[in-house]
Amino acid sequence: MRTTTLKLVTVIAESILEDRLVREMHHLGAKGYTIAQARGEGTRGMPTIDMGGQNVRIEMLVSDEVAERIMAHLAEHYFTDYAVIVYAVDAQVLRSEKYL
């Protein structure tokens, strides 16, 4: 079975940012998303309240290049003012063309 390695990018942020983030991720090249509710709990250096409310966890399968773009975008536009978490994991997928 022929699998391809893509990046699974996960973004965790306050629920209020969901629509804006999804729009931006789409613009940066993500073709689809899976969204789930989550709760965040305190991180050193930022008050618990920032992450203590309702959060969303947005997952996307994207190319290395789109993953880079998404991470750079979040770093530039969110890291200063929002408790946004983003990480990328190597994931093996079938019919990768669907995500590219």
Add this chain to the structure above:
Amino acid sequence: MRTTTLKLVTVIAESILEDRLVREMHHLGAKGYTIAQARGEGTRGMPTIDMGGQNVRIEMLVSDEVAERIMAHLAEHYFTDYAVIVYAVDAQVLRSEKYL
């Protein structure tokens, strides 16, 4: 500490498919599952409505062989008619015999 690398297989599909998928994954060799609700959002080439409803996210820790079998099964029986997503990630686990 002795960890073993297994495959963490994640399947995202319409909620209505949950029971059927769980039964099939079990039959293919998965010993346990973690299931969470999720929402899916549009993917190129399929109408948003296909993934816009309530989805489930089913996670399993399995051997490489069972992961291959699950992915091949979904490709053969679901990819044409359903907006099913599946991917596999390397995960380090303790007491791997529990999952094999």
Add this chain to the structure above:
Amino acid sequence: MRTTTLKLVTVIAESILEDRLVREMHHLGAKGYTIAQARGEGTRGMPTIDMGGQNVRIEMLVSDEVAERIMAHLAEHYFTDYAVIVYAVDAQVLRSEKYL
């Protein structure tokens, strides 16, 4: 873009253990958590009822050393009596100092 590889540790356990686990993970060096509801379904060798109720899925980005410590702690204090699942995945992150 400079990313660092950390461990994404996921712990799945009965909801009733959430507060205790979060406190212990914090004590072992985790700086933040994302928590979501999940359901678990049967694992060979333990009755379905053990994992059939409401579960939590706790995710943390931590150093290799803290990941080892968390896994060893769960193995020692939970594996005998609880249906706790833990696994670690390599994740690329930005501003890793936030998690260390």
